[in-house]
Amino acid sequence: MKQLIDFIPLIIFFVLYKTHDIYVATMALIVAIPFQIAFMWWKYRKVEKMHLITFAMVAVFGGLTIYLQDEDFIKWKVTIVYALFAVVLLGSQLMGKPVVKAMLGKEITLPEFVWRNLNLAWTGFFSICAVLNVYIAFHLPTDVWVNFKVFGLLIATFVFTILSGVYMFKYMPKEEEPKTPESE
Template identity: 65%
Template sequence: MKQLIDFIPLIIFFVLYKMQDIYVATGALIAATAVQIVLTYFLYKKVEKMQVITFLMVAVFGGMTIFLHDDNFIKWKVTIVYTIFAIGLAVSHAIGRSAIKGMLGKEITLPDHVWAKVTWAWVAFFSFCAGLNVYVAYEFPLDVWVNFKVFGLLAATLGFTVVTGVYIYKYMPKDEDGKPTKNENEDHMS
């Protein structure tokens, strides 16, 4: 359910872009992202930092897109969000508080070197996507960029998530039957 809520603003943006234009779609994206945060808080009593950062970037760059009637701002939002994610992961790892381990470490037990490789892989992925977005935004027509933003980056993120899962699975502790064991923290909570 939570993942579906996360995609609703993107779907609304895409549909309204196709039906109207980038400015109507951007206004709807701002509103839908605000509703998404409220709905997430109402359902889960918590809003993740990534959602707040994304909303702030959507509101600022989307607002500038509408106010200045310049679609370059909404194009840059994608690159800035991915850059913030890459920097955030790198800094969290450098100070010894890996954000990825913090999110998944309660459910998955892995050696620290694996958490480090996963973190740096995501830093590289987000950095690559940030650069690729700039390239697509300025080398191709707006229609191509919208399709890339909605489908290309989504597919790339889902694909990279699967690759990360396969990599992590190799290093998870296994029982005698070769099945992943529960995290020690889960046993104490049960």
């Protein structure tokens, strides 16, 4: 349920872009995210930092998009968010405290090198997404960029998450089988 709520502003943006234009869709996105945050607070009594960062970025870049009637600003938001993720992950790596381990380490036990590799892999993933967004946003039509933002990045993140899970599974401690009288 929680993950579905994360996609509602994106769905609203996509539908209104397809039925109206980038400016109406951006305005709807700016309005939808505070409702999303309020709902999350009401339902779970917690607001994730990611939602607040997203709202701040959308408010600033979306506001500039609407005020200046220049769609480039909302396109930059995606790049900046992904670049910010990459910088935070890389910074945590350099400080010896991978963010990926901080997020998942309470539930999953893995060797330190695996946490470092995952952290670096996600740093690379977010860096590539940021660069791809710049290319697609500023070298291809806005229609292509919206489809990339909504579907391309979502599918890429899903696939990379699965690949990360497969990699982690390989290094998870194996549970010992219970001893039976026949195995002794």
